[in-house]
Amino acid sequence: xxxxxEQLVWAALQRLAANxxxxxxxxxxxxxxxxxxxxxxxxxxNTAMMLAKPARKNPRELAQALLExxxxxxxxxxxxxxxxxxxNFTLTTTAYHRLIxxxxxxxxxxxxxxxxxxxxVQVEFVSAxxxxxxxxxxxRGAAYGSVVADLLEAVGFNVHRExxxxxxxxxxxxxxxxxxxxxxxxxxxxxxxxxxxxxxxYVWDIAATLHRDHGEAYKQSAEAVFDGxxxxxxxGGDKEVHIDALINQAKRLLGDNxxxxxxxxxxxxxLDDIRDDLSLFGVxxxxxxxxxxLTESGAVNKAIERLRASNRLYxxxxxxxxxxxxxxxxxxxxxxxxxxxxxxFASDIAYHIDKLERxxxxxxxxxxxxxxxxxxxxxxxLQALGDDPSKLDVLLVQFAIxxxxxxxxxxxxxxxxxxxxxxxxxxxxxxxxxxxxxxxKCEQHMDFDLDLAKSESNDNPVYYVQYAHARIxxxxxxxxEQRILFESDPKAVNYARLNESHEQSLLTSxxxxxxxxxxxxxxxxxxxxxxxxxxxxxxxxxxxxxxxxLIDDAELRNAxxxxxxxxxxxxxxxxxxxxxSAPGKM
RNA sequence: GUCCCAGUAGCUCAGUAGGAUAGAGCGUCUCCCUCCUAAGGAGAAAGUCGGGGGUUCGAAUCCUCUCUGGGACGCCA
Numbered sequence: 226x227x228x229x230x231e232q233l234v235w236a237a238l239q240r241l242a243a244n245x246x247x248x249x250x251x252x253x254x255x256x257x258x259x260x261x262x263x264x265x266x267x268x269x270x271n272t273a274m275m276l277a278k279p280a281r282k283n284p285r286e287l288a289q290a291l292l293e294x295x296x297x298x299x300x301x302x303x304x305x306x307x308x309x310x311x312x313n314f315t316l317t318t319t320a321y322h323r324l325i326x327x328x329x330x331x332x333x334x335x336x337x338x339x340x341x342x343x344x345x346v347q348v349e350f351v352s353a354x355x356x357x358x359x360x361x362x363x364x365r366g367a368a369y370g371s372v373v374a375d376l377l378e379a380v381g382f383n384v385h386r387e388x389x390x391x392x393x394x395x396x397x398x399x400x401x402x403x404x405x406x407x408x409x410x411x412x413x414x415x416x417x418x419x420x421x422x423x424x425x426x427y428v429w430d431i432a433a434t435l436h437r438d439h440g441e442a443y444k445q446s447a448e449a450v451f452d453g454x455x456x457x458x459x460x461g462g463d464k465e466v467h468i469d470a471l472i473n474q475a476k477r478l479l480g481d482n483x484x485x486x487x488x489x490x491x492x493x494x495x496l497d498d499i500r501d502d503l504s505l506f507g508v509x510x511x512x513x514x515x516x517x518x519l520t521e522s523g524a525v526n527k528a529i530e531r532l533r534a535s536n537r538l539y540x541x542x543x544x545x546x547x548x549x550x551x552x553x554x555x556x557x558x559x560x561x562x563x564x565x566x567x568x569x570f571a572s573d574i575a576y577h578i579d580k581l582e583r584x585x586x587x588x589x590x591x592x593x594x595x596x597x598x599x600x601x602x603x604x605x606x607l608q609a610l611g612d613d614p615s616k617l618d619v620l621l622v623q624f625a626i627x628x629x630x631x632x633x634x635x636x637x638x639x640x641x642x643x644x645x646x647x648x649x650x651x652x653x654x655x656x657x658x659x660x661x662x663x664x665x666k667c668e669q670h671m672d673f674d675l676d677l678a679k680s681e682s683n684d685n686p687v688y689y690v691q692y693a694h695a696r697i698x699x700x701x702x703x704x705x706e707q708r709i710l711f712e713s714d715p716k717a718v719n720y721a722r723l724n725e726s727h728e729q730s731l732l733t734s735x736x737x738x739x740x741x742x743x744x745x746x747x748x749x750x751x752x753x754x755x756x757x758x759x760x761x762x763x764x765x766x767x768x769x770x771x772x773x774x775l776i777d778d779a780e781l782r783n784a785x786x787x788x789x790x791x792x793x794x795x796x797x798x799x800x801x802x803x804x805x806s807a808p809g810k811m
Numbered sequence: 812g813u814c815c816c817a818g819u820a821g822c823u824c825a826g827u828a829g830g831a832u833a834g835a836g837c838g839u840c841u842c843c844c845u846c847c848u849a850a851g852g853a854g855a856a857a858g859u860c861g862g863g864g865g866u867u868c869g870a871a872u873c874c875u876c877u878c879u880g881g882g883a884c885g886c887c888a
Contacts, residue, residue: 256828258830260831261830261831261832261833261834262831262832265831269830269831271829271830274830274868274869277868284868307831308830308831309830309831309868309869310868311830311831354888356888391888394887394888395887395888396887396888397888465887542886543886544886545886546886555813555814555884556884558886559885559886560886561886562886563886564886566886568886568887568888569887569888570888594815594816594882594883595882595883596883597814597815597816597882597883597884598814598815598883598884599883621815621816623816623817623881623882624882626881664824665823665824665825666824666825668815668816668817669816669817669824670816670817670881670882672823674823685850686836688850689836689850689851691850692848692850692851693851695848695850696847696848696850696851699847699848700847700848701847702847703847704847707847752824752825753825756824756825756826756835759835759836760835763835766851766852767851767852767853769847769848769851769852770843770849770851770852770853771852771853773846773847774847775847776847810848811848811850
């Protein structure tokens with residue numbers, strides 16, 4: 226509907242420009258918006274006020290000229306000039322009534338568009354290190370990223386969903402070593418577990434698998450393992466030095482093959498768990514991209530060589546630095562450490578080059594807000610290599626801070642004290658969790674009150690929206706049970722009978738849906754959709770309380786039933802995009 | 812110290828590519844089930860949009876200064 230008005234105003238502007246009323250160069254796409262107050266009609270534009278200055282005319286006069294140039298349309302009931310020069314458009318009720326059969330015909334496709342023109346967009350999200358189960362912080366990125374991806378797809382982008390698997394690097398070595406030490410404990414060895422090791426129960430589980438499958442084939446005495454290892458932090462040492470020494474010891478004592486086996490066992494077990502967890506959360510990927518593959522394919526070295534060739538690298542204190550300050554970063558960054566190992570940043574450069582080489586028109590990274598300092602250096606690297614950094618958009622998701630009993634819940638993967646996404650899902654359900662997560666703008670800090678989320682109270686807006694859907698289903702259930710006749714052809718219904726104000730506001734809300742999808746998708750703001758659904762549900766519940774649908778007047782009954790059928794379709798479409806179920810019964 | 816985010820009703824938050832009288836939910840206070848699910852609805856009270864300047868026909872929205880809170884600033888990943 227909005228688009229149609231836009232086209233009308235655009236045509237009028239062209240006509241005025243052709244007649245020399247306004248300068249051609251001042252003409253731009255008119256801004257049409259929904260009015261807040263129904264007294265102002267359905268849509269309004271401030272175009273006349275915007276053009277008043279370049280046209281050297283009084284805004285109201287210009288508005289009048291614009292109205293006279295407006296092509297005729299059966300969409301419009303009337304157009305008025307109001308206030309300082311607004312033009313208000315009031316649509317005919319038939320325009321709204323026509324919406325019902327349109328929605329029912331389009332069904333699940335109602336609201337979708339081809340705005341994105343099939344452009345290829347990659348959305349990378351979650352990408353948590355596979356060193357432990359996902360926790361509730363990852364959950365927000367998962368819900369947000371997947372809804373953004375779905376929204377973009379709904380407005381016509383070709384979307385590729387990707388998880389970057391950090392399957393190389395020191396954290397993974399720490400995990401492998403932690404598993405092995407727990408395994409030794411299962412072999413009745415007595416040892417002091419390192420302060421910096423992974424202490425979660427899942428580490429015990431993986432160690433138990435190793436013990437069950439291989440008995441004591443991986444056993445070494447605790448004395449041998451800790452021989453010559455510098456002190457841990459509680460004993461006055463450095464925990465980082467301590468754990469690094471233990472990693473080296475594990476590699477030496479186990480040998481390459483056996484160490485690799487433990488490492489892979491840990492990686493695969495946890496990755497499987499993450500895959501399973503996300504899939505049960507309604508989050509699915511097109512690709513799981515391995516960090517290690519970048520090293521193995523030589524992509525990391527190639528990226529470093531390219532930087533070297535473009536003269537952006539220098540050596541200092543034994544390390545190799547990238548001069549990111551040339552591109553606005555605060556300080557230069559290391560790509561190869563003094564011990565010869567490439568940094569995580571080096572892999573990330575290679576990864577982002579690879580993303581652009583794969584031909585995406587746009588690349589979206591969903592990161593935790595703690596990574597914000599990381600953006601300039603990645604963009605700097607892309608720029609240094611002649612890529613277009615504006616193709617990369619990084620969306621930062623603020624942490625969800627958990628509260629339990631009014632107290633902040635401390636989280637740390639390493640210590641094993643965290644609330645997993647899996648636990649949250651089991652407690653509050655995937656529907657409520659997803660809805661909650663995307664209810665807030667991503668850059669907004671979020672207080673996630675576990676007690677509130679756990680209590681299945683009616684405070685939870687997801688129930689409110691789902692209830693609207695279930696209620697409509699229930700009406701049709703009743704109609705069937707009472708053998709009430711229902712005209713099955715939406716085109717054979719007399720919608721002119723819908724003249725209650727409740728019906729009008731419900732129709733207005735239904736008409737807004739495509740507009741909401743568009744702005745929610747283009748601004749990467751899923752919360753707009755959750756708010757919209759709440760309003761739509763509110764319109765329906767109000768209507769439900771004010772009027773009865775299963776009435777004797779067959780003509781009116783059919784009109785009303787089709788209206789709520791269309792409403793159900795839109796509620797269902799919206800919930801579906803959020804990855805939330807639309808139950809037929811509650 | 813530098814950077815990022817936030818500050819709107821008692822609480823949690825929408826609204827910000829400038830638009831008409833700033834909106835919801837929760838909480839509080841009144842009402843509504845012989846009626847398609849009361850997990851609902853109707854109504855009321857509640858605001859110096861952190862503060863000061865500026866830009867203009869018009870500012871919660873843009874600029875500037877300032878106050879307050881949260882976070883980030885490794886040859887970690």
